[in-house]
Amino acid sequence: MRERDEAGGGLGRGLLPRLLGYHLRRAQVAVFKHFAASVGAEENITPGLFGMLVMIAENPGLSQSRLAEAMEVDRSTIVTAIDQLEARDLAVRGRSPTDRRSYCLALTDNGRRALRRMREAVLRHEEEFAAHLSPSEREELIRLVVKLYAGRDRP
Amino acid sequence: MRERDEAGGGLGRGLLPRLLGYHLRRAQVAVFKHFAASVGAEENITPGLFGMLVMIAENPGLSQSRLAEAMEVDRSTIVTAIDQLEARDLAVRGRSPTDRRSYCLALTDNGRRALRRMREAVLRHEEEFAAHLSPSEREELIRLVVKLYAGRDRP
DNA sequence: TATTGTTATACTCTATAACTATA
DNA sequence: TATAGTTATAGAGTATAACAATA
Numbered sequence: 001m002r003e004r005d006e007a008g009g010g011l012g013r014g015l016l017p018r019l020l021g022y023h024l025r026r027a028q029v030a031v032f033k034h035f036a037a038s039v040g041a042e043e044n045i046t047p048g049l050f051g052m053l054v055m056i057a058e059n060p061g062l063s064q065s066r067l068a069e070a071m072e073v074d075r076s077t078i079v080t081a082i083d084q085l086e087a088r089d090l091a092v093r094g095r096s097p098t099d100r101r102s103y104c105l106a107l108t109d110n111g112r113r114a115l116r117r118m119r120e121a122v123l124r125h126e127e128e129f130a131a132h133l134s135p136s137e138r139e140e141l142i143r144l145v146v147k148l149y150a151g152r153d154r155p
Numbered sequence: 156m157r158e159r160d161e162a163g164g165g166l167g168r169g170l171l172p173r174l175l176g177y178h179l180r181r182a183q184v185a186v187f188k189h190f191a192a193s194v195g196a197e198e199n200i201t202p203g204l205f206g207m208l209v210m211i212a213e214n215p216g217l218s219q220s221r222l223a224e225a226m227e228v229d230r231s232t233i234v235t236a237i238d239q240l241e242a243r244d245l246a247v248r249g250r251s252p253t254d255r256r257s258y259c260l261a262l263t264d265n266g267r268r269a270l271r272r273m274r275e276a277v278l279r280h281e282e283e284f285a286a287h288l289s290p291s292e293r294e295e296l297i298r299l300v301v302k303l304y305a306g307r308d309r310p
Numbered sequence: 311t312a313t314t315g316t317t318a319t320a321c322t323c324t325a326t327a328a329c330t331a332t333a
Numbered sequence: 334t335a336t337a338g339t340t341a342t343a344g345a346g347t348a349t350a351a352c353a354a355t356a
Binding site: 230 | 338
Binding site: 011014018019020021023025026027030031032057059073085123137141 | 166167168170171172173174175176178179180181182183184185186187190202206209210212213214217221224225227243274277278281284285287288291292293295296297299300301302303304306
């Protein structure tokens with residue numbers, strides 16, 4: 001971060017600064033870059049894969065289709081993601097006892113240990129990235145963003 | 156929008172809801188989808204190309220390299236974008252009188268007319284998408300997002 | 311009939327590196 | 334030497350459509 005607004009570069013931006021999408025996009029790019037440089041560099045993980053690990057850890061026996069819904073992506077997109085997590089011994093496709101079409105996703109022991117480390121790295125990243133905001137500003141920002149995209153008051 | 160949080164789907168999300176990046180990502184995806192369904196459907200334009208049109212309109216004689224810096228992308232990424240705008244008769248690569256290496260980007264007459272229409276569509280899209288937020292909440296949200304990614308107080 | 315996971319495929323966005331023509 | 338624009342290429346990330354196995 002350089003100036004008041006490094007992407008402005010002294011140039012006029014017209015109505016762009018009045019658009020939520022413009023700022024949300026820039027903030028999202030910035031936070032993903034920070035994630036890549038901190039968490040990603042330490043633990044070799046992306047925000048998307050980290051999110052999947054958390055969802056699997058929090059929802060034992062989750063199927064790929066349910067995970068796809070939760071991540072708001074197509075089922076086919078999940079396949080290669082789980083392939084990667086399995087190849088790295090972070091998660092496994094367990095067979096469902098009741099439905100032979102679907103898998104019960106689970107973390108491996110190694111995956112659980114890795115996730116514990118990742119969580120700490122992610123929280124450090126969050127502290128660093130949000131350092132300019134007070135705790136109440138952070139809360140308020142999350143409240144407003146959630147209200148914006150979910151159309152409701154609270155996460 | 157369905158529930159308090161449609162991507163939750165009743166599933167546990169662990170620490171994800173405490174992460175700014177998680178919400179910024181979801182909000183950004185949602186606003187781009189809304190843009191595509193409203194402005195994109197009406198005017199056949201993406202947020203990125205719209206942003207470029209605005210920057211060219213606001214900064215007459217802008218070069219591709221300066222535009223790339225403003226958009227925070229590589230110079231090579233700009234090439235095909237300008238190709239598209241030229242192919243659609245929205246912008247032109249004018250020759251610089253002082254530097255024969257660089258172009259002076261400008262809107263065509265058609266581009267200016269199109270941009271006027273697009274601006275209105277974008278503002279309608281903004282009103283719809285941010286309908287759940289009061290004017291002061293919108294202002295506060297922008298203030299906080301900018302403070303987050305620019306590390307300062309004001310856009 | 312509908313669902314789960316999979317494959318093949320394609321499209322978009324983006325970056326890197328090497329090139330040319332200028333400066 | 335350095336910069337502006339270009340090209341070729343590659344890598345994410347994503348979606349669609351069709352398929353086999355199963356419900």
